[in-house]
Amino acid sequence: MGWEMEDIWVEKYRPATLDDVVGQPDIVERLKAYVKARNIPHMLFAGPPGTGKTTCAIALARELFGDNWKASFHELNASDERGIDVVRTQIKEYARTAPANDVGFKIIFLDEADSLTSEAQAALRRTMEKFSRTCRFILSCNYSSKIIDPIQSRCAIFRFRALTDVDVKDRLRHIAEREGREVTEEALNAIAYLASGDMRKAINFLQMAAAISDKITEDAVYQATGVAKREEVIGMLKHVLSGDFLKARSILDRMIVELGLSAEDIVKQVHRAIYDLPIDDRHKVELIDRTGEIEFRIVEGANERIQLDALLAHFYFVGKRMEDQST
Ligand SMILES: Nc1ncnc2c1ncn2[C@@H]1O[C@H](COP(=O)(O)OP(=O)(O)OP(=O)(O)O)[C@@H](O)[C@H]1O
Ligand SMILES: [Mg+2]
Numbered sequence: 629m630g631w632e633m634e635d636i637w638v639e640k641y642r643p644a645t646l647d648d649v650v651g652q653p654d655i656v657e658r659l660k661a662y663v664k665a666r667n668i669p670h671m672l673f674a675g676p677p678g679t680g681k682t683t684c685a686i687a688l689a690r691e692l693f694g695d696n697w698k699a700s701f702h703e704l705n706a707s708d709e710r711g712i713d714v715v716r717t718q719i720k721e722y723a724r725t726a727p728a729n730d731v732g733f734k735i736i737f738l739d740e741a742d743s744l745t746s747e748a749q750a751a752l753r754r755t756m757e758k759f760s761r762t763c764r765f766i767l768s769c770n771y772s773s774k775i776i777d778p779i780q781s782r783c784a785i786f787r788f789r790a791l792t793d794v795d796v797k798d799r800l801r802h803i804a805e806r807e808g809r810e811v812t813e814e815a816l817n818a819i820a821y822l823a824s825g826d827m828r829k830a831i832n833f834l835q836m837a838a839a840i841s842d843k844i845t846e847d848a849v850y851q852a853t854g855v856a857k858r859e860e861v862i863g864m865l866k867h868v869l870s871g872d873f874l875k876a877r878s879i880l881d882r883m884i885v886e887l888g889l890s891a892e893d894i895v896k897q898v899h900r901a902i903y904d905l906p907i908d909d910r911h912k913v914e915l916i917d918r919t920g921e922i923e924f925r926i927v928e929g930a931n932e933r934i935q936l937d938a939l940l941a942h943f944y945f946v947g948k949r950m951e952d953q954s955t
Pocket of ligand 1: 637638639642643648649651652675676677678679680681682683684699721739768770799828829831863
């Protein structure tokens with residue numbers, strides 16, 4: 629389609645230096661100390677998607693190796709569909725040749741390390757040891773608990789956190805400014821809510837909204853991302869809890885017909901909205917429990933419309949009970 633990396637904002641605005649990384653201050657500080665010492669241990673980067681794991685690995689490599697960093701940095705994906713043997717062969721081939729830099733080692737960045745079986749991880753551990761003189765491994769994963777202990781104990785562990793809404797919004801403002809685009813505060817709040825700490829998601833949402841509207845507004849965000857407005861979902865639930873089933877159902881209709889949302893997406897948003905409802909925890913727990921059950925039935929192939937109506941009906945009865953208790 630003639631797209632260049634530069635057209636994709638997540639790549640265009642990937643921080644090039646450790647100083648440019650948003651959030652994760654402790655991690656950045658430790659990594660900068662390694663750069664200064666010109667030495668690094670094997671490392672394990674754990675944390676949710678889009679929080680800077682790959683970004684930090686690349687920034688670290690740039691600062692250690694300089695302009696020619698690519699010759700000393702090899703990125704691999706452990707979940708490579710060609711199999712772990714291909715990954716292992718690639719690692720061995722890469723690790724075997726001497727480092728072409730004056731730091732004395734190369735970096736192998738292994739993404740999705742938690743997708744490896746424990747047998748494959750045991751083999752990886754042996755490879756790490758065998759080549760540790762000339763190679764440092766940075767393993768990236770979402771869950772460190774899925775990495776075997778012998779690897780964990782040989783790595784410095786870095787726990788990446790979901791980014792705060794403030795950090796996400798600051799970064800989006802910066803990007804919009806550089807792109808010469810106007811973005812409203814409501815749009816930024818909506819994106820931060822939808823992205824829940826995933827910067828990749830947030831930047832993609834910003835670019836999607838920017839593609840359909842000159843000024844980046846809240847409406848553009850919801851239209852581009854194809855999700856219902858948070859207020860709309862909460863409004864629907866408030867209506868049904870206060871006894872207005874039909875009003876709630878008409879909002880549900882609008883989400884399905886006009887916005888074209890899937891039942892699964894709607895249930896997911898209902899689940900999130902429950903936490904923001906002005907009701908006591910006991911009733912929240914009951915609603916969450918039922919929402920989980922409905923989600924399961926939908927995934928299993930039950931009639932979506934009936935399940936969504938049944939979910940609203942359950943909210944209705946809970947609302948009635950709350951009313952009875954308070955009188
Ligand atoms: N801490 C951050 N500061 C600034 N930008 C970030 C940060 N984290 C992520 N981003 C943005 O999101 C994009 C994706 O980030 P990155 O590749 O580092 O995520 P990741 O943590 O490796 O995620 P995954 O678990 O999916 O591999 C980057 O190109 C960058 O634009
Ligand atoms: Mg990554």
